[in-house]
Amino acid sequence: QVQLVESGGGVVQPGRSLRLSCAASGFTFRNHGMHWVRQAPGKGLEWVAVIWYDGSNAYYADSVKGRFTISRDNSRNTLYLQLNSVRADDTALYYCTRDIKALYIDFWGQGTLVTVSS
Amino acid sequence: EIVLTQSPATLSLSPGERATLSCRASQSISNFLAWYQQRPGQAPRLLIFDASNRATGIPARFSGSGAGTDFTLTISSLEPEDFAVYYCQQRSNWPLTFGGGTKVEIK
Numbered sequence: 001q002v003q004l005v006e007s008g009g010g011v012v013q014p015g016r017s018l019r020l021s022c023a024a025s026g027f028t029f030r031n032h033g034m035h036w037v038r039q040a041p042g043k044g045l046e047w048v049a050v051i052w053y054d055g056s057n058a059y060y061a062d063s064v065k066g067r068f069t070i071s072r073d074n075s076r077n078t079l080y081l082q083l084n085s086v087r088a089d090d091t092a093l094y095y096c097t098r099d100i101k102a103l104y105i106d107f108w109g110q111g112t113l114v115t116v117s118s
Numbered sequence: 119e120i121v122l123t124q125s126p127a128t129l130s131l132s133p134g135e136r137a138t139l140s141c142r143a144s145q146s147i148s149n150f151l152a153w154y155q156q157r158p159g160q161a162p163r164l165l166i167f168d169a170s171n172r173a174t175g176i177p178a179r180f181s182g183s184g185a186g187t188d189f190t191l192t193i194s195s196l197e198p199e200d201f202a203v204y205y206c207q208q209r210s211n212w213p214l215t216f217g218g219g220t221k222v223e224i225k
Contacts, residue, residue: 035214044203044205044216044217044218044219045154045156045162045205045207045216045219046216047207047213047214047215047216050214059212059213059214060213061213061214062119062213095161095162100164100167102167102168102209103150103214104152104164104167104207104209105152105154105162105164105207106164106173106174108161108162108163109161110161111161
């Protein structure tokens with residue numbers, strides 16, 4: 001079955017960097033676009049970024065554009081999110097999610113928590 | 119950016135009752151709207167895509183309707199496991215956006 005397992009979260013100081021990873025299994029990773037979606041504690045969902053199935057294109061939320069970079073390694077079935085210049089309002093549970101070829105999301109991981117704090 | 123406004127913020131109903139949730143877009147998004155359910159402590163799951171198409175494995179009591187700027191998710195008869203938070207999401211324009219959510223709670 002489809003599995004998405006995030007890692008790399010933790011406590012990071014404002015202005016520092018962090019890289020999240022997502023190991024995918026149970027489906028043909030290279031055939032699907034992938035998204036990151038985040039959820040601040042007790043808040044709603046916020047879409048962060050998407051990358052095309054082949055890595056040829058990526059789009060970002062305005063709140064992270066220029067600071068975060070989404071990437072993938074199809075040979076390792078792994079999705080990444082590089083977080084630079086983090087801010088307190090980046091504190092959230094970050095979900096790795098699968099696109100169903102229409103910019104909707106059909107599978108979600110369990111998330112990795114990023115806490116930005118000095 | 120397209121803003122999705124969900125109403126009401128909270129819906130208090132009893133099992134067996136009908137739930138009607140609204141999602142309004144700040145501009146027309148055709149039918150490019152999805153609905154997700156998030157139970158406490160769980161990741162969201164896709165219920166409806168393209169406004170009215172049920173995702174795989176979703177019970178028939180969930181239905182979606184609407185086009186343009188006004189959309190509705192209807193749960194015909196609430197089951198205990200349906201008490202959760204529901205989000206809408208648009209894919210018409212970049213960036214993709216979610217609504218703020220509607221919590222369906224037990225009355």
